[in-house]
Amino acid sequence: MTSQNEHGRSDGPDSTSTTFEDLGLGPELLQALAESGYRHPTPIQAQAIPVVLMGRDVLGCAQTGTGKTASFTLPMIEILAAGRAKARMPRSLILAPTRELAAQVADNFDKYGKYHPLKKALIIGGESMNDQVALLDRGVDVLIATPGRLLDMFERGRILLNDVKVLVIDEADRMLDMGFIPDVERIVGLLPKIRQTLFFSATLGPEIRRLADAFLMNPKEISVSQGGDTAATVVQAMAVVEEIDKRETLRHLIRIEEVKNAFIFCNRKRDVDVLFRSLKKHGFDVVQLHGDMAQSARSETLDKFKKGEARLMVCSDVAARGIDISAVSHVFNFDVPIHAEDYIHRIGRTGRAGMAGHAFTIATPDDGKFVVAIEKLIGNPVPRIEVEGVPALELDMSARRGRGGRGAASGGRGERPARDGGEKRERKPRQAAPTEEAPAEVATATETPAPEAPRRAERGRGRGRDRDEARGESRPVESRPAESRRDEPRRDEPRNEDRNRGRGRDERPGRRRGRVDELGIGEMLHADGVIGFGDHPPDFILAAVPLPAKLARGSDAELDLADTED
Incomplete structure (x- = not known):
């Protein structure tokens, strides 16, 4: 006696000589199987079909080509024969990782269920969504879908999943490889807690077993082949x-x-x-x-x-x-x-x-x-x-x-030259080298600040007032010759020297004239000697911030300043 695969061909000797009549299938299914030329079930079919008909969850492991699809489509047709579908509320759901596999499952339902008045819908990407919605509106007993299109339908309010009695997750390891597991977990969370779940995979690694533990309740584990079996032919x-x-x-x-x-x-x-x-x-x-x-x-x-x-x-x-x-x-x-x-x-x-x-x-x-x-x-x-x-x-x-x-x-990722701290320390600081007069001014600002220093720093940080004075107290002066700075035309020079000095917060020209201050970014009127930001450095750079004592005393200024960089 030989066993037949899902295409009716021999898979080799079968000592059990089991027939489809022995599995508890109805006469309509047996007639459809006989007309298709199938006489004996494959090992996965012989073991899985009776368990599914009992209503138990199944964890199945079988390689492709062993008749795995028929092992869940045949008993599902028998279970769903009694009942009636409701609009947009499928009675069963089969999730497949690819469109081709979903289409193959749909073909199995057409072939085996031709003597049952069951309605199915194939919901996959690349097809007209309007046609698929029309099928759902008429009510379906079996919904075969890929995870992405199913979630799209649900988010559009085109489908309800609270009447699903049987869930099938096919090729679970392929789902894992393709990154569909988060979508599958979300879909399972939308289903009723009381349901029958059939979980099939070609391999049963640790991650697959973790998913099975999360989805299944007291399942019957069925494994018909080793994970590394290849055909001898x-x-x-x-x-x-x-x-x-x-x-x-x-x-x-x-x-x-x-x-x-x-x-x-x-x-x-x-x-x-x-x-x-x-x-x-x-x-x-x-x-x-x-x-x-x-x-x-x-x-x-x-x-x-x-x-x-x-x-x-x-x-x-x-x-x-x-x-x-x-x-x-x-x-x-x-x-x-x-x-x-x-x-x-x-x-x-x-x-x-x-x-x-x-x-x-x-x-x-x-x-x-x-x-x-x-x-x-x-x-x-x-x-x-x-x-x-x-x-x-x-x-x-x-x-x-x-x-x-x-x-x-060219070397792997680990062979790239490391960006060590030495390279960073050798980089010159953004501030220019201080002049001879700068250390004394900085020392005054950091060690014995004048009473108005905090107020001046606050104003400079918030709205950009007294930038020339704040710049002199917070960092060294640009080493560029003064003559070259004076010779260059600057529109903001009179405004900085004449209008900003000595005025109160409410008397600033930006607020009085409704100019740049209304944008909330300061007046942005700075000296041309600023390095790195052109004429418009951010206000936080111009704020009066105390510097390290070594820099204030003028010793090893460049090295100490580099040490303070992040």
Whole structure:
């Protein structure tokens, strides 16, 4: 007896000889399964379906291609068969990380639920929001959504989530990698506390378990495969070359291999576009797929690839999960994946349903640590190959660089010259060197201030009065020759000397004439000799502030002033 995957094909011997009739499904579902050619459940289906029908929470761990989607869609259809949907209040919610995976789940509901009068809605980005709102207004039993578009709908008041009875979080580890977990946590906070939650992930790391503990209540844990399992039908190989030789290596592998169709994975979206244009220039029939494309363009790309109109598809990890194409002959990792688990999902696109597949990875010496992580996860070394005309290299286990960058020849972040205090102390202070008369004046201002000094400082700080006098008391005078300052025309000179000196606060010309003081920034009428701010230094610089005693005595003025800088 053999078990069938979700596409009705054999996954290998099944000693239990379990049938779908044994799982407690209704006659409508059994008829739909029989018409689709499915006879026996996969291990994840055989274990998960009875538990879901009992109403328990489930924490499931299964790799892509094991029939995981049917393990929750089949019992959900059975549970939702009784009941009626309300406008804008879905009865169940399925969250998926990508549009393609959400669309695949929707297809499963159409296929398995064709004998049930259930209504579904697919809420994803890149599609018309008005059409999606119209579906919600009529009421839906099953809402399949990506987190971003769902929150957008909720914030616009187009949907209510207080009637959700069943929540499914699919590909939770992919949600974590894509940064969707904060959105998922917010969505879960909007749902009723009493609900059934089904949580599925390809891996169960510490962060995933933390989320499961927060979302689930006394769950039944179901794990049907090891985290690093790869299909035995996939032949793996790796070429280690220089960064500049990666495209030539890829083109050579495509030419010498009997490639029927192939996924070519890149780590970054911009590299997808660059590689797509490069392959197009060299005459390959190729399409591209990444997350920045409009949904219509993504759907058109998938249709072309599925129909065989394009032999190659350059894509980001958006295609590593949720795209169901069973007869893919090759997978090329143009970039070594950042996360080791992504390697399993990528090469899982080929060798499906017992068919033979080939997976080639193109690495650079700087990818050494990422390759080690992959080989540790799968439990076996990836065989190395040499490509004709391209020098073969060894992996560098000591390389330290960020993903997407070039080599570490220029030094990493930690190898930059440190900005030590010596460099800062050698910098000249903003104030000019004091003249011979300045120390005496400063000493007078700091050691034995006149009774009017605080009042003068307050006025200078607040509105800019008596700036010439405050400047003489707060810092040394500019060493520029006095003759050059007097020869330069200054509109504010008469106003500073004649109008400001000796007048009260209410008699200032700025307030009397309604000029600059009304802006709240002072009169901004200063001497031309100020360094660094032109004619308009801030008022706080001109305020009378006591300076260190050493500077007041005139000894080592420049060094002591530099020591006081932050």
